[in-house]
Structure formats: structure tokens, C-alpha cells
Amino acid sequence: MMIARSEQHNVARDSSLSSSPRLEMMMDESQPSAGLNCALFVESNKCRWRNSGDDELDWAPVNRVSTSEQWFPYLEVQTYPDQYAGALVSGPRQGWEGGRLESDLVPCIGSSLKLTATVWRSKNSDQGNEPKLQVCTRNQGEERMPLINCADFEIRNGIPMSVDVPVANDPQLPAQVIINGYNFIGPSGGAIFLQDIIIEGTTSCSTEQVDETIHNFARDENTQSLLDEQSTEAVLGKLKNNYQSLVSLENRKLSASSSHVRPIPLVNGMSELQDTKPTLVPPSMASELARSSANAGPSIPTLFETCIALSCNPSDLNxxxxxxxxxxxxxxxxxNRAANPLTGVPYGPGTAQKYLVASFLNNVVNNYxxxxxxxxxxxxxxxxxxxExxxxxxxxxxxxxxxxxCFYSKNNLTIALKENRKWNIRCTRLPEGVYRIRVIAxxxxKNKGEVGFLPIRLSRDPDGLDFIC
Known part of the structure; x- marks a missing residue:
């Protein structure tokens, strides 16, 4: 099964090209995670991966992208990708723009999956301008963007590397693994090549990982609006222990990050992909981490954990x-919400299906x-x-x-007309300290109109190119 829409040149999307029919997602609870393995993107392999269909770029086999081999000298290695490896090639663009490969649905994604792949990327004199790769998870029905459960994939050109697949937002529900290529910000853009995808671990769904209370509450479809401050106080107390269990899972992955991403040994130039098992966190260490997390009681989350939590869509009940x-x-x-096209917010940012609106259409409400x-x-x-x-x-x-x-304030329209009546991305520096963020519209x-808002993530730079999570 070829990568969907692989015949398109993925340097830039040509909207005049018709898309190939989307491959139907299949979920077989008895199918092991190995069903997602994909050595090369050829018809006979029947790989269970496809392009997302709504990104700026598409993955395609190397032999379908005419400019692929032009990037080989910039890989700075002697071993090049196979002609049927996946290629993501682009000229210079915004750092968050890229292309996603999405797996078929699996019954659930807990803490036991590991992804191994051989990846190359074009080299640049400024390492920060080189393309990047993430491995993410997303539950069925979740917002497509932004991706929030992600782990950076370390790229060593031509060397198989492994990374733990992040736990899905709800480990008990069907989910996908997503491979996200982005950060084509170099002066000439860049290229990523991908092959030999191997998924190890089990997709058995256990109720031991997370208490069902938090998920039952999150799935309450009768709740129609955001909870106000008073009504959430009781709920927050009830959910705090469940939140700590989720935090402990992330702590284990973070603490093991120096050892769980490693090259797989090579024998006679060929990787032992089938026989070598990536090193896991020693059981003694994992147990100690779990005990430490349990004994610590309620604590302030780390910056990584905060980044993950902050990036959730406030309009979602979970x-x-x-x-x-x-x-x-x-x-x-x-x-397609009903709104005045001149003063309202008629659509959402990017591919987000839901977002927040502060509506000032009368003289009664003056702040949110x-x-x-x-x-x-x-x-x-x-x-x-x-x-915003x-x-x-x-x-x-x-x-x-x-x-x-207040460390950010916008109180008038931008002089440049192109910045008005559209969603813009802003990044503002957070002051040091312990506090809650208040977003005030x-x-x-005396004018009537609306303000739109949706959080993205925390970043290490003011351009939003180096996300913390």
C-alpha cells in the first residue's frame, strides 16, 4: 500500500491536484503493534500509514519526489535512503509547518510501545535550522492540531534509533501513532527521509494505568459549556490524584530519556532490526520512580508537563x-459559526475545529x-x-x-491590514515564578465585536520554533 497521495511533489502543495481516496482506517483489537511495521513504502508491503491529508506537505517515496536525490550530498553520510523510503522535502517555510504520517487506529496506546526507525535529514551550518521529527499519539476524535502528546525523535543519519511512543491522552481508547516532520526553516528548506519503521510492545488495554473516573468525567457529553471557577473546585480535588498518576507516567519517560533513545548495533553494515530489543528502563529504577512520585504527594508539574497540559484545547471537556x-x-x-465577517470570528485557526470566543455584542458583558x-x-x-x-x-x-x-497586552488593531480579521500566532515571554495564567478579554x-483565543504550547524562543513539548 503506497503512501496516500504519493504522486504529488511535496515541496509545495498544489491545490489543483486531486487527492487520492483516503485509505479506510481499520482497527483490529487482536492485531499486534507489529502490524504497523513498515520497512519501505511499496505496494507489496501494505504499510498501514498514510498522509494526514490536511498538512502543508505530504510524504512520498523517494523515487516519486524529483528533488530527493539533490539533498543526498547534504546528508553527509555514505549510506543513502532507499528509493522507496519516505521523503518529506520542502523549501524554506514556517517552523511549525510540515507533514504528518498517521498510522491505522490501534485499540489503545499505553506506556509499552517503542518505535524504531532509520531516518536521515539534511545538514545545515546552523543545527537549529535543520528539519526535525516527532513521534506523537492522538486518540480517535481528538482535535487534529495542535499535536500535544509528542516525543522528539533523535536523528542520526542512516542509523536506526528508538524512542518510547508517548502515552495517549486516554490510554483506554483507540488511538493513532503519528510521525511529524517539521522545522524547514533553513535558507534552502530541507529534507527528511524515513524507512524501516518498527513498533514493539503491546496494545492490550489495561485499566490499571489511569483511573476511569477522569475519563468518565471527560466523556460527559451532557456538559455543554466550560466549567466556571466555583464548579471546578470540587472536581479538581477529585481529579488531582488521577492527574498525579498521569504525571508519574511522564516522569518515568523523562527520567529515562538519556538511555531509552539509542542506536541499534550494526552487523556487517546491516541493522539487527528483528533481533535486537531496545533497552528499557531497569525495573528497579522504574519502581523507584513510581514510589517517589507516589510519596511526593501533590506537587507543581515540571515545565514539560505544564507544556503538555497547557496545549490542550480549552473548548474540549477533557x-x-x-x-x-x-x-x-x-x-x-x-x-462555520454565524458571525459578522467584519467584527466577529467566523472560523477557527489552522485545522482546529473548536476555539474560544469572547463576544461583546451588547453593553452588559465587558470582560471574559x-x-x-x-x-x-x-x-x-x-x-x-x-x-489570537x-x-x-x-x-x-x-x-x-x-x-x-500583565506581561502581554493587545489594545488596538494592527496598522497592517493583513494582520486584522485573521488568526495570528503570538509568543510572549512568561515571567519567572509560580502562578496561574489569566487571559482577559x-x-x-463602545464598538461591538469579538476576540478569538486558543493556546498552542510553550517554546524556548520568541518565534515558536523550539517547542518545549
Whole structure:
């Protein structure tokens, strides 16, 4: 089974080209994770991977991308990708733009899967400008973007490497593994090549990993709006222990990060992909980590954990990091919502199906407040990246600490017309300390209109190119 839409040149999407029919997703609870193995993207291999269909770029076999071999000298190795390896090639573009390979659905993704692959990427004099690769998970029905459960894949050109597959947001529900190539920010763009994908581990669904209480609550379809501050206090107390169990899973992966990503030994130039088992965290270490997490009691999450939690979509019922505060609830916007095209927010950012809207259409409501969970920001540069939508003069958006020390404020329309009436990405530096983030939308004038908002992630740089998670 070839990669979907592999006949397209993936340097830039040509909207005039018709897409190949999407391959039907299949889920077989008895099928082992090895069913996702894919050595090369040829018809006979029947690989259970496909392009997402809504990215800026598409993966395609090397022999279907005319510019692939032009990048081989920039790999700086003697062993090149196979002609049927997956290729993701692009000219210079925004760092977050790229292409995703999505697996077929598996029954669930807990903490026992490991992905091994052989990857190459083009070299650049500035290592930060080289393309990057992530391995992510997403439950069936979750928002397609942004990807929140991701682990960086270390690339050593031509050498098989392994990484633990992140636990899905709900380890008990069907999910996909996603391979995301991005960061084509070099002066000439870049290229990523991928082959010999191997998934090891079990997809058996156990109820031991996470208490069902948190998931039953998250799946309550009768709750129609964001919970206000008072109603969430009781729920937060009930869910705190469940949150700690999720944190402990991430702690184990973070603590093992120096040893669980490693090259697989080579024999006579060929990798022992079938016989070599990647080293796992020693049981004694894992047990000690689990005990330490359990004994520590409630604690402030690490910056990585905060980044993961913060990136959830506040309009989703299973997003516990954000909550509406005060008498006015942010509206949950959706695709094709009814809105004034001149002063309202008629659509969402990127591929997001839902987003938040502060609607000022009368003289009664003059502010909306969104409050985060508590976070600890170190002295090193940490930037909060988010989407904002402005179309009306007099409306403002401020982002402050719980002490109302505001570190971001937008209080007028941008002079450049192209920045108005559209979603823009902003990244603002977070002040050091322990606090909650307050996002405040206000109407300080007499005009009627709306403000749109959606968090993205934490970044190490002001351009949102080096995400922390």
C-alpha cells in the first residue's frame, strides 16, 4: 500500500491536484503493534500509514519526489535512503509547518510501545535550522492540531534509533501513532527521509494505568459549556490524584530519556532490526520512580508537563488545565459559526475545529477571564505561544499572572491590514515564578465585536520554533 497521495511533489502543495481516496482506517483489537511495521513504502508491503491529508506537505517515496536525490550530498553520510523510503522535502517555510504520517487506529496506546526507525535529514551550518521529527499519539476524535502528546525523535543519519511512543491522552481508547516532520526553516528548506519503521510492545488495554473516573468525567457529553471557577473546585480535588498518576507516567519517560533513545548495533553494515530489543528502563529504577512520585504527594508539574497540559484545547471537556472564571463564560466557537465577517470570528485557526470566543455584542458583558492551572516558570527563557483573532477597535486581550502582573497586552488593531480579521500566532515571554495564567478579554470602548483565543504550547524562543513539548 503506497503512501496516500504519493504522486504529488511535496515541496509545495498544489491545490489543483486531486487527492487520492483516503485509505479506510481499520482497527483490529487482536492485531499486534507489529502490524504497523513498515520497512519501505511499496505496494507489496501494505504499510498501514498514510498522509494526514490536511498538512502543508505530504510524504512520498523517494523515487516519486524529483528533488530527493539533490539533498543526498547534504546528508553527509555514505549510506543513502532507499528509493522507496519516505521523503518529506520542502523549501524554506514556517517552523511549525510540515507533514504528518498517521498510522491505522490501534485499540489503545499505553506506556509499552517503542518505535524504531532509520531516518536521515539534511545538514545545515546552523543545527537549529535543520528539519526535525516527532513521534506523537492522538486518540480517535481528538482535535487534529495542535499535536500535544509528542516525543522528539533523535536523528542520526542512516542509523536506526528508538524512542518510547508517548502515552495517549486516554490510554483506554483507540488511538493513532503519528510521525511529524517539521522545522524547514533553513535558507534552502530541507529534507527528511524515513524507512524501516518498527513498533514493539503491546496494545492490550489495561485499566490499571489511569483511573476511569477522569475519563468518565471527560466523556460527559451532557456538559455543554466550560466549567466556571466555583464548579471546578470540587472536581479538581477529585481529579488531582488521577492527574498525579498521569504525571508519574511522564516522569518515568523523562527520567529515562538519556538511555531509552539509542542506536541499534550494526552487523556487517546491516541493522539487527528483528533481533535486537531496545533497552528499557531497569525495573528497579522504574519502581523507584513510581514510589517517589507516589510519596511526593501533590506537587507543581515540571515545565514539560505544564507544556503538555497547557496545549490542550480549552473548548474540549477533557481539558483540565484551563477554566473560565467569573460570571461570563467564553463561547466555544466551531467551524462555520454565524458571525459578522467584519467584527466577529467566523472560523477557527489552522485545522482546529473548536476555539474560544469572547463576544461583546451588547453593553452588559465587558470582560471574559480564562484561568490556567498553577505552573512554575524557571529563570530560563520560556515563551507562551497562542492564537489570537482581532477585528474590532476598542477590544483588548491581556495575559497576566494571578497577581495581575500583565506581561502581554493587545489594545488596538494592527496598522497592517493583513494582520486584522485573521488568526495570528503570538509568543510572549512568561515571567519567572509560580502562578496561574489569566487571559482577559475586555471591551474598553463602545464598538461591538469579538476576540478569538486558543493556546498552542510553550517554546524556548520568541518565534515558536523550539517547542518545549
Amino acid at each position: 481539558c483540565k488545565f484551563w477554566r473560565s472564571s467569573g460570571p461570563n463564560l467564553w463561547e466555544i466557537g466551531s467551524t 477571564i480564562l484561568v490556567s492551572d498553577i505552573l512554575q516558570v524557571p529563570s530560563t527563557d520560556t515563551f507562551f505561544c497562542f492564537y 483573532y482581532f477585528a474590532t477597535e476598542g477590544l483588548t486581550l491581556s495575559i497576566c499572572t494571578s497577581e495581575m502582573d 475586555e471591551n474598553r470602548g
